[in-house]
Amino acid sequence: MKEQIFITGYGQTSFGEKWNQGLRDLMDEAITSAIENAGCTALDIDTVVVSNMLGEVTNNQAHLGAMAASLLPHHPPSLRAEAACASGAVALHTACALLESGKAETVLVVGVEKMTDTPAGKIASALMGAADAEKDAPSGLTFPGIFGLIAARYMHEYDLSRDRLNTVSAVHHKNAVSNPFAQFRNEIPAEKISQSPKVAEPLCMLDCSPISDGAAAVILSTKLESPISIAASQIASDTVSITDRATLTSFAATKDAMEAALTEASLEREDIDHLELHDCFSIAAIISLEDMGFAEPGKGITLYEKESALSINASGGLKACGHPVAATGIKQIIDVSKQLSNSGKTYGLTQNFGGAAATCGIHILKHTPVS
Amino acid sequence: MKEQIFITGYGQTSFGEKWNQGLRDLMDEAITSAIENAGCTALDIDTVVVSNMLGEVTNNQAHLGAMAASLLPHHPPSLRAEAACASGAVALHTACALLESGKAETVLVVGVEKMTDTPAGKIASALMGAADAEKDAPSGLTFPGIFGLIAARYMHEYDLSRDRLNTVSAVHHKNAVSNPFAQFRNEIPAEKISQSPKVAEPLCMLDCSPISDGAAAVILSTKLESPISIAASQIASDTVSITDRATLTSFAATKDAMEAALTEASLEREDIDHLELHDCFSIAAIISLEDMGFAEPGKGITLYEKESALSINASGGLKACGHPVAATGIKQIIDVSKQLSNSGKTYGLTQNFGGAAATCGIHILKHTPVS
Numbered sequence: 167m168k169e170q171i172f173i174t175g176y177g178q179t180s181f182g183e184k185w186n187q188g189l190r191d192l193m194d195e196a197i198t199s200a201i202e203n204a205g206c207t208a209l210d211i212d213t214v215v216v217s218n219m220l221g222e223v224t225n226n227q228a229h230l231g232a233m234a235a236s237l238l239p240h241h242p243p244s245l246r247a248e249a250a251c252a253s254g255a256v257a258l259h260t261a262c263a264l265l266e267s268g269k270a271e272t273v274l275v276v277g278v279e280k281m282t283d284t285p286a287g288k289i290a291s292a293l294m295g296a297a298d299a300e301k302d303a304p305s306g307l308t309f310p311g312i313f314g315l316i317a318a319r320y321m322h323e324y325d326l327s328r329d330r331l332n333t334v335s336a337v338h339h340k341n342a343v344s345n346p347f348a349q350f351r352n353e354i355p356a357e358k359i360s361q362s363p364k365v366a367e368p369l370c371m372l373d374c375s376p377i378s379d380g381a382a383a384v385i386l387s388t389k390l391e392s393p394i395s396i397a398a399s400q401i402a403s404d405t406v407s408i409t410d411r412a413t414l415t416s417f418a419a420t421k422d423a424m425e426a427a428l429t430e431a432s433l434e435r436e437d438i439d440h441l442e443l444h445d446c447f448s449i450a451a452i453i454s455l456e457d458m459g460f461a462e463p464g465k466g467i468t469l470y471e472k473e474s475a476l477s478i479n480a481s482g483g484l485k486a487c488g489h490p491v492a493a494t495g496i497k498q499i500i501d502v503s504k505q506l507s508n509s510g511k512t513y514g515l516t517q518n519f520g521g522a523a524a525t526c527g528i529h530i531l532k533h534t535p536v537s
Numbered sequence: 538m539k540e541q542i543f544i545t546g547y548g549q550t551s552f553g554e555k556w557n558q559g560l561r562d563l564m565d566e567a568i569t570s571a572i573e574n575a576g577c578t579a580l581d582i583d584t585v586v587v588s589n590m591l592g593e594v595t596n597n598q599a600h601l602g603a604m605a606a607s608l609l610p611h612h613p614p615s616l617r618a619e620a621a622c623a624s625g626a627v628a629l630h631t632a633c634a635l636l637e638s639g640k641a642e643t644v645l646v647v648g649v650e651k652m653t654d655t656p657a658g659k660i661a662s663a664l665m666g667a668a669d670a671e672k673d674a675p676s677g678l679t680f681p682g683i684f685g686l687i688a689a690r691y692m693h694e695y696d697l698s699r700d701r702l703n704t705v706s707a708v709h710h711k712n713a714v715s716n717p718f719a720q721f722r723n724e725i726p727a728e729k730i731s732q733s734p735k736v737a738e739p740l741c742m743l744d745c746s747p748i749s750d751g752a753a754a755v756i757l758s759t760k761l762e763s764p765i766s767i768a769a770s771q772i773a774s775d776t777v778s779i780t781d782r783a784t785l786t787s788f789a790a791t792k793d794a795m796e797a798a799l800t801e802a803s804l805e806r807e808d809i810d811h812l813e814l815h816d817c818f819s820i821a822a823i824i825s826l827e828d829m830g831f832a833e834p835g836k837g838i839t840l841y842e843k844e845s846a847l848s849i850n851a852s853g854g855l856k857a858c859g860h861p862v863a864a865t866g867i868k869q870i871i872d873v874s875k876q877l878s879n880s881g882k883t884y885g886l887t888q889n890f891g892g893a894a895a896t897c898g899i900h901i902l903k904h905t906p907v908s
Contacts, residue, residue: 190671220599226666228621228667232777232896236775236776245631246618246620246627248600250603256602262640263635267635269633291597400614404607406603410607524604
C-alpha cells in the first residue's frame with residue numbers, strides 16, 4: 167500500500183429478514199453504528215463508496231452512492247461499485263485507491279442489500295446476473311445449479327464424500343451461535359445437512375447461503391488512526407461464464423488475487439491467523455481454501471475436520487451469518503477486525519468473490535496493538 | 538492531479554437502436570476501437586472499469602466489469618461503477634484514483650447501455666431508479682416529469698419563454714449533423730421543438746434526450762503518453778430526491794464539482810474553450826451553464842442564442858447524439874478530446890450528471906500539442 171490505511175470504525179445491522187427497513191434505513195443503521203464506533207463525526211467523512219448489486223431489481227433504486235451521501239449532513243462525493251457478490255471487495259478496493267491517490271482522506275464504505283421482500287424466483291433470476299446472461303442463463307442454470315455442477319465435478323475428481331462435505335455448513339452454523347449479527351444462530355448436526363431438501367444435486371438447502379437483508383459499513387482513513395490497517399487490497403477477474411473455463415474445481419481469480427495480496431503485504435500465507443472466506447455454497451469454501459494455498463487441491467475439507475491454527479469463518483460465514491450479497495465483503499472486514507482485536511494476533515484475511523469467482527477480492531488486515 | 542494521466546486512446550460505437558448487438562458486443566466494438574486508436578495492445582491494459590446503470594434490468598446482466606475484462610486475453614482486474622446517468626463520470630473518477638494511487642498504470646474505462654430492446658414503460662421505470670424510489674416515484678413522477686417541474690419553475694422564476702427554450706435542442710440537432718456517431722443527424726427548426734408531442738408540461742418530445750444503445754471507451758494511462766491529459770477529475774453529490782432540495786432551478790452538485798475542478802486544474806472558467814454538458818433535457822443545459830458559472834442565473838439561454846467563444850455540445854449533446862446513459866460520460870471525453878485535437882486549443886470540460894444532478898462529475902482535459 168502506498169499509504170497506511172486505517173480501519174477507523176465499523177458497524178453493521180444484523181443480517182436476516184428486515185422487513186421493516188428499506189435500503190436507506192439499513193444503510194443509515196450501519197453508517198450510524200460505524201461513525202459511533204470510529205469516534206469521529208459524519209463531517210470527517212469526505213467520500214462515500216456504496217457496494218450494492220441488486221438495488222435496481224429489488225427496490226427500483228439505483229444511484230445508491232448519492233443516497234448514502236444524503237444520509238450525511240454535507241453530502242460528500244459518492245459512487246457505487248459493483249461486481250456481483252464481490253461488490254464489497256471492489257468497493258473497498260476503490261476506497262483504497264481513492265485514499266492512496268490522495269483524492270480522499272476518510273472514506274465511508276457501506277454495503278447494502280434488501281433481498282427478502284422480492285419473490286424467490288425473481289431473486290434467483292436477478293442473482294443470475296452475476297453469471298453470463300447469454301452463455302449460462304439460457305440453459306436454465308441458477309447459482310445453486312452452477313455450484314451443484316462444480317460440487318459434482320469436485321466430488322468426482324477428488325473422491326469427496328457427501329458426508330464429509332456436510333462438515334462445512336455444520337462448522338459455520340456452530341461458529342455463528344455466538345455472533346449476535348448472524349441470521350442463523352443454531353447449531354446443526356453434520357448429518358442433517360445432507361438430509362435437508364435437495365436444491366441442485368449434490369447440494370442441499372443447508373449447503374447454500376440464504377437470501378438476506380442487511381448492511382455493513384467501514385470507515386477507512388489515512389488520517390484517523392486505529393490499531394487495524396489494510397496491508398493489501400487486491401482484486402482479480404476471470405471469465406464470467408463457467409463455459410469459458412478450463413476447470414470447474416479451481417478459481418483462477420482467487421489464486422491471482424491471493425498471490426498479489428501476499429506480495430503486496432510481503433507475507434507468507436502462514437502469517438495469516440484469521441480468515442473469513444466466501445462460502446456462498448459449502449463447496450466454495452473448500453475450493454477457496456485450496457486456491458488460496460491453505461490446502462492442497464482435494465484437501466480443503468481437512469481444514470474443517472481437524473483443529474487448525476488458522477481460524478476459518480469464526481463469524482459463521484455466509485451460510486450462517488446470511489448473505490446480503492454486496493454487504494458480505496464489508497461484513498468480512500468487520501469480523502476479521504474484531505477477531506484480530508480479540509485475539510491480539512497480527513494478520514487476518516478476507517476473500518470475497520462474485521458469481522463463480524469471475525471477480526475475487528482479497529484484503530489483508532494488520533493489527534498493531536497499542537503499546 | 539497527483540500523476541499526469543493521459544487519454545491514450547478512445548473509441549465508441551455509433552449511438553442509436555443497435556438491435557443486432559448485446560452489451561458484450563457493444564463493449565467489444567468500443568474497446569477494439571479504443572485499443573486501435575491508442576496504438577497499444579490489449580495487454581497494456583492492467584485494469585478495467587465499466588460504467589453501466591441498467592444492465593440488471595435491461596439484460597439481466599450485472600458483473601459487467603468481469604465481462605469486459607473477459608474480452609481481453611488476460612482478464613485484468615475489473616469493477617463496475619454506477620451513479621445513474623453520471624456513471625461515466627464516476628467510472629472515470631475511479632480510474633483516475635486507481636492511476637494516481639499507483640494501483641494501475643493503464644486503465645480501460647468502458648461505458649455501455651442497451652436500452653432500446655426494453656419496453657418503454659419498463660425503461661421509464663428503471664430510469665426512475667436514478668431518483669428516490671420512496672420519495673419521488675410514489676407520486677407517479679417520471680424523469681421527464683421531474684424535469685418538467687424544473688422547467689416550469691425555471692420559466693416562472695426567470696420569465697423564460699417556450700420559444701426561447703426551443704433554441705437548445707435546435708442547436709444540438711444542428712451540431713450533430715456532422716457527427717457520424719450521433720443517433721439523430723437531422724437539423725430541426727427551432728419552432729418544431731415545441732410543436733412536437735407534449736411529454737411533461739412544458740417539455741415536449743424534442744426537449745428530451747432519447748432512449749439509446751451504445752458504448753464508449755477510453756484508455757487512460759500514466760505511462761502511454763498522448764497530447765491530451767486530464768487536468769481535473771471531480772465528483773459531487775446532492776440529495777437524490779428533489780423534495781429534499783432548497784431550489785429546483787440550480788444544482789448544487791454541478792456547482793460543487795465545478796469549483797473543485799477549477800481549483801484542481803488551477804484554471805478560470807474563461808480558460809475553457811470546448812464544453813460538453815449534460816443536456817438530458819433542454820432545461821438541464823441552461824441550468825448547467827449557469828451552475829458552472831458560464832452565465833448568470835436566468836441567462837443560460839443566451840449562450841445558445843448568440844455566437845460565443847465557448848463551444849457548447851459541438852457533438853450534438855445527449856439530445857442528438859443519443860443517451861445510452863452510462864456511456865454518455867465517456868462519450869463526452871471522446872468528443873472533447875477530438876475537439877481539442879482539431880482546434881488546437883488547450884482546455885475542454887465535460888459535465889455529466891445523474892438523476893436530477895444528485896451526482897455530478899466534471900472533467901477538465903488539457904491539450905498539449907506535440908511541438
